[in-house]
Amino acid sequence: MRQFARTPLAVAAAVAAATVLAACGSGFDDDGDDAGSEATGATDGGGSLTVMIGSSGEAETVAVQDATARWAEESGTEVEVIPAQDLVQQLQQGFAGGNPPDVFYVSPDRFRMFAEAGSLYPYGDQIEDADDIYQPLRDAFTYEDELYCAPKDGGVHALVIDTEAWAAAGLTEADYPQNWDDLAAAAQALTTDGRVGLAFTGDYNPVGSFLLSGGGFFVNEDQTEVTADTPENLATLEYLKQNMDAGTFAFAPNIDAAWGGEALGSGKSAMTVEGAWIVGALQNDFPDRQWTAVPLPAGPGGQASTAFTNCWGIAADSDNQAAAVDLVNFLMSPEEQQTFAEAFGPIPSRASLADWNAETFPEKAAFAQGMENSRTQVAVPGFESVLADFNTQLEGMAAGTVTPEQALQALQTNGEAVLAQE
Amino acid sequence: MTATVTREASAGRTGPVRRRGISGHLRQERRAGWLFVAPAVIVLVVFLFAPILMAAWVSLLDWNGQSSPFSGDAEFVGLDNYRSLLVDAGLLRGDFMLSVRNTVYYVLFNVTGVVVVSFALAMVVNSHVLRGRSFFRTIFYFPAITSSVAISVLFLFLFQGSGVVNVVLSWVGVDGPSWFTDPRGVLHIVLSWFGVDAAPGALAETSLGGLSLWDWFSGPSVAMCALITLTIWASSGTFMLFFLVGLQDIPVELEEATAIDGAGAWQRFRHLTLPLMRRSIVLVVTLALISSWQVFDQVFILSQGAPAKTTLTPAYISYVRSFGDGQFGVGAAVAFVLFAIIIVLTLVQRWVGRERRA
Numbered sequence: 001m002r003q004f005a006r007t008p009l010a011v012a013a014a015v016a017a018a019t020v021l022a023a024c025g026s027g028f029d030d031d032g033d034d035a036g037s038e039a040t041g042a043t044d045g046g047g048s049l050t051v052m053i054g055s056s057g058e059a060e061t062v063a064v065q066d067a068t069a070r071w072a073e074e075s076g077t078e079v080e081v082i083p084a085q086d087l088v089q090q091l092q093q094g095f096a097g098g099n100p101p102d103v104f105y106v107s108p109d110r111f112r113m114f115a116e117a118g119s120l121y122p123y124g125d126q127i128e129d130a131d132d133i134y135q136p137l138r139d140a141f142t143y144e145d146e147l148y149c150a151p152k153d154g155g156v157h158a159l160v161i162d163t164e165a166w167a168a169a170g171l172t173e174a175d176y177p178q179n180w181d182d183l184a185a186a187a188q189a190l191t192t193d194g195r196v197g198l199a200f201t202g203d204y205n206p207v208g209s210f211l212l213s214g215g216g217f218f219v220n221e222d223q224t225e226v227t228a229d230t231p232e233n234l235a236t237l238e239y240l241k242q243n244m245d246a247g248t249f250a251f252a253p254n255i256d257a258a259w260g261g262e263a264l265g266s267g268k269s270a271m272t273v274e275g276a277w278i279v280g281a282l283q284n285d286f287p288d289r290q291w292t293a294v295p296l297p298a299g300p301g302g303q304a305s306t307a308f309t310n311c312w313g314i315a316a317d318s319d320n321q322a323a324a325v326d327l328v329n330f331l332m333s334p335e336e337q338q339t340f341a342e343a344f345g346p347i348p349s350r351a352s353l354a355d356w357n358a359e360t361f362p363e364k365a366a367f368a369q370g371m372e373n374s375r376t377q378v379a380v381p382g383f384e385s386v387l388a389d390f391n392t393q394l395e396g397m398a399a400g401t402v403t404p405e406q407a408l409q410a411l412q413t414n415g416e417a418v419l420a421q422e
Numbered sequence: 423m424t425a426t427v428t429r430e431a432s433a434g435r436t437g438p439v440r441r442r443g444i445s446g447h448l449r450q451e452r453r454a455g456w457l458f459v460a461p462a463v464i465v466l467v468v469f470l471f472a473p474i475l476m477a478a479w480v481s482l483l484d485w486n487g488q489s490s491p492f493s494g495d496a497e498f499v500g501l502d503n504y505r506s507l508l509v510d511a512g513l514l515r516g517d518f519m520l521s522v523r524n525t526v527y528y529v530l531f532n533v534t535g536v537v538v539v540s541f542a543l544a545m546v547v548n549s550h551v552l553r554g555r556s557f558f559r560t561i562f563y564f565p566a567i568t569s570s571v572a573i574s575v576l577f578l579f580l581f582q583g584s585g586v587v588n589v590v591l592s593w594v595g596v597d598g599p600s601w602f603t604d605p606r607g608v609l610h611i612v613l614s615w616f617g618v619d620a621a622p623g624a625l626a627e628t629s630l631g632g633l634s635l636w637d638w639f640s641g642p643s644v645a646m647c648a649l650i651t652l653t654i655w656a657s658s659g660t661f662m663l664f665f666l667v668g669l670q671d672i673p674v675e676l677e678e679a680t681a682i683d684g685a686g687a688w689q690r691f692r693h694l695t696l697p698l699m700r701r702s703i704v705l706v707v708t709l710a711l712i713s714s715w716q717v718f719d720q721v722f723i724l725s726q727g728a729p730a731k732t733t734l735t736p737a738y739i740s741y742v743r744s745f746g747d748g749q750f751g752v753g754a755a756v757a758f759v760l761f762a763i764i765i766v767l768t769l770v771q772r773w774v775g776r777e778r779r780a
Contacts, residue, residue, distance in 0.1 A: 117488030256583030384746040414513040
């Protein structure tokens with residue numbers, strides 16, 4: 001008798017265990033991928049979108065939430081905005097699990113990986129007034145001649161100058177550097193005991209802007225060949241090295257600053273090369289610093305800079321693509337771009353707003369100038385490790401253990417290895 | 423056992439329903455046993471063994487994380503990921519060998535440091551002389567319950583070029599380095615004091631895994647030393663508890679007996695405490711060894727492998743390759759090689775620390 005009575009008990013135990021597991025299972029899924037489960041929910045409800053953003057802070061999150069709420073009121077489609085803790089990782093989880101958010105930020109260096117895998121829905125032909133968006137920004141999100149997503153903002157590197165130090169060195173506005181010789185001379189004039197003339201983060205981004213001004217870059221236009229080991233790039237690195245040896249240029253970490261903004265703000269350097277994000281950082285952390293931003297001086301290759309942008313990606317797996325495109329077009333409208341610019345400071349990606357931007361935010365004008373001559377970050381998947389290695393080579397160059405030739409040769413070899421796998 | 427007894431008793435009361443042999447009993451008991459451990463086994467299989475097998479499968483794929491790895495979309499590449507990690511000269515192997523070198527030094531100094539410090543702390547809070555012992559036990563355990571993120575950020579400030587550590591050093595006339603940006607290996611620095619600035623021929627020419635012996639023998643970089651200090655400080659509280667338990671197991675009579683026999687404090691420590699504490703030491707070394715090889719969070723927050731890749735660790739490479747470059751196959755392969763390294767070293771360490779018959 002007893003052993004029969006035990007059977008229900010066994011069944012009950014097994015069911016209980018299974019329930020616990022199932023609960024754990026779904027709980028785990030929720031933790032890892034809120035957006036994903038919500039996105040699936042969209043099919044059931046038939047009228048909601050999830051938007052995942054890599055937010056810079058409260059201001060940006062609120063601005064996006066408000067804007068999507070305005071659209072939701074018009075369209076009747078519900079929108080949930082999810083500020084991701086780690087956008088890249090959460091997106092990957094969504095894609096791998098087959099339930100990504102409908103709309104999300106995509107950066108140029110991730111774009112190609114998503115596009116190659118067919119994870120993005122290409123809606124370039126449905127963007128309203130797409131020609132108004134700066135060409136280099138559109139190029140950043142074009143894969144195999146197809147524009148995949150709408151660049152939501154854009155900005156370039158500019159030369160940020162400590163105006164007090166500038167005046168103290170006997171320089172005037174007429175002396176703002178126009179070319180590399182001017183820059184070297186100004187840096188020399190500004191260098192004092194405990195302060196270098198020009199300091200910037202010693203990574204591939206600002207150095208990439210110098211490479212562009214020098215007439216070179218890491219890869220060719222369509223990113224199919226590595227063009228690191230060229231005479232133009234060598235000349236650029238030698239220019240930097242020469243001035244670093246002279247003590248007038250420095251990488252921020254070598255003068256005990258985490259990045260260019262900190263170097264300038266704390267007075268350890270009188271000039272730096274940074275993007276528009278420095279504006280907020282200086283206002284918050286170093287409100288007393290008097291500064292101005294001017295376009296990067298032209299190098300042997302003319303005036304050029306790296307552009308930074310993100311686009312509104314739409315998932316190929318989204319069940320509500322039409323609504324998502326509609327939402328993106330709403331967010332891309334000049335009015336909404338202006339609202340965003342006022343709320344948390346991104347520079348509009350539409351050329352027609354350039355004048356408005358320059359008038360409304362004169363301190364940011366330089367970060368939008370020369371957008372036409374800019375290039376965005378390398379998009380080749382797997383290049384992150386290659387460029388990280390180049391950072392290490394640059395550190396070595398600053399320390400004198402690596403020559404500019406060696407740095408470029410290593411970059412060439414490593415980059416070619418990655419492109420060969422493509 | 424209790425269940426068996428009750429069952430037999432009740433079976434006797436209600437009379438034999440059916441004659442069962444011993445083997446039937448055994449089988450039933452075995453079934454009951456499995457039933458009781460089933461929840462644990464299922465959890466282990468679903469959350470541990472299955473993911474390990476899945477990861478092993480991923481390590482054989484060229485998978486970019488954009489689809490399900492079991493859908494057949496990802497190309498099967500066999501052992502290619504392992505080959506580019508261990509055999510083929512290239513960036514990946516270079517990075518991996520650097521990370522192994524870094525971690526070897528990290529493990530060496532961290533395990534030694536943590537054992538010495540936590541043992542000393544345990545001796546202190548176990549000593550009968552100390553007043554307010556429970557207060558100090560709590561205090562020493564604090565770092566262990568603090569978030570490693572908070573600790574890492576705190577250390578970032580402490581070890582800044584103009585941070586507290588360097589200010590204190592300057593009081594004694596030492597010009598401190600900018601810790602987290604100094605890529606020089608400490609052995610190289612020491613050698614340079616004796617005029618050895620470049621590699622002697624033999625060391626520069628011989629290489630192992632694409633890294634010259636001179637580079638293998640660099641010692642931990644200055645930045646890595648700061649990282650090691652952090653880990654020792656943060657984890658010694660936990661290990662102190664392990665030692666404390668061991669120390670409290672030592673019978674007081676033994677200590678009294680040795681004292682009566684005229685043994686000094688050092689002799690008591692060397693010939694009584696240490697031998698009796700061997701099991702605790704082996705345990706702490708094993709745990710510290712495993713966690714050191716897996717070091718990730720401090721690197722992720724503090725340095726991301728900089729300066730000059732001297733704080734790069736295998737776990738961090740696995741993460742960057744997976745989520746940075748979208749090469750999840752490579753990331754998984756790194757994890758498995760790390761797994762193998764840890765298994766081998768743990769076996770070696772257990773063999774060294776095994777109980778020997780006197």
